[in-house]
């Protein structure tokens with residue numbers, strides 16, 4: 292009997308293709324979602340068997356989906372499905388993400404659906420809209436912003452039903468795509484709302500130049516990789532992965548936000564505690580979801596203080612180490628083909644696996660601020676509206692205290708509250724006291740020197 296596997300990312304049009312095949316044979320599809328089957332190994336196998344038989348009796352072509360997500364303690368769902376499928380007499384199809392081996396013995400058909408190029412996506416938008424009365428102001432812009440497959444494109448167009456076809460549908464489609472992306476990310480990442488602006492940054496000119504280059508790489512990606520053909524001649528990933536390293540409070544997280552804002556993208560901070568799972572295979576799946584969603588567009592992923600995820604591979608001593616290394620290997624492989632934008636930050640570059648470092652397209656060390664920069668940081672953190680008692684001498688503070696921007700920010704806020712509490716304007720002595728309190732909190736008796 293026919294065995295067919297269609298692989299591709301969510302929304303790549305896997306089901307649409309199968310439905311077209313089935314139609315040629317005069318049949319319809321019966322989708323079996325493994326998420327609805329019982330969650331223990333024995334009952335799962337029987338449930339699957341039953342579902343296949345039912346579809347066959349109803350004259351449908353059974354399509355199994357979600358097999359890659361079924362894992363039991365002892366064995367994975369694919370293994371069980373393999374046994375059930377061998378025994379089933381009728382045709383079976385499976386839908387899966389790329390690179391998943393189908394649960395069939397030799398002799399089956401595999402079709403891998405590619406991801407479309409930007410130009411191809413523009414064409415799909417046009418074809419999907421052609422039979423409707425809806426129209427877009429900017430097909431190309433939408434194709435550039437969202438790297439979605441034909442499946443998602445057709446669903447987005449279907450969501451327009453009932454709207455006024457006089458108006459352009461761009462905004463509606465945009466928010467549909469945004470919502471479906473947010474839904475995919477919601478379990479593992481959170482959107483960062485307040486983003487700094489470029490002018491909030493106090494950094495040496497060479498770092499600012501590097502940041503401008505980074506932003507430029509995102510802006511001109513299409514020109515360079517597609518129109519100029521560099522994507523064909525370069526075997527590198529087209530994604531942008533940046534590593535920011537530097538001591539705490541030097542502005543790494545701040546800069547990630549400013550970059551997102553500058554590019555008009557949403558910043559999603561990945562929640563590593565939710566991504567990293569003790570279950571075998573679970574961490575990879577979580578990461579796959581995040582990377583896929585990020586590739587589909589309009590997002591920068593922030594792996595803040597990413598050391599735990601990107602740490603050096605350990606020598607294998609226990610089975611736990613082996614799984615940790617599997618995760619690292621998955622990450623390495625995924626980064627190679629990653630086409631989205633991700634920023635990793637770390638306080639100590641030394642703990643990141645060198646194999647990762649080589650794969651990152653951009654590395655930037657955030658310097659500890661020198662005296663002039665510190666004075667500038669003090670100035671930058673006290674807004675103009677703030678009432679001042681006498682002149683504030685930032686140079687003195689900068690010289691006396693070796694503080695990074697983060698601590699300077701804390702001290703400024705603290706000083707403002709001290710002044711407010713005394714119902715006076717902000718004086719130099721408030722700033723001094725605030726610094727002393729910061730040091731004291733950190734358990735340092737001396738008020739001079741560095742906090743780290």
Ligand SMILES: Nc1ncnc2c1ncn2[C@@H]1O[C@H](COP(=O)(O)OP(=O)(O)O)[C@@H](O)[C@H]1O
Nearest residue numbers: 491492493539540541542543544545696697700
């Ligand atoms: N280079 C900088 N320019 C302006 N503000 C800074 C800078 N570095 C740190 N800050 C201030 O310190 C706060 C914390 O910095 P953050 O970006 O979280 O540091 P990091 O992520 O490197 O630990 C920022 O929100 C900002 O107010």
Ligand SMILES: [Mg+2]
Nearest residue numbers: 543544595636
């Ligand atoms: Mg940070």
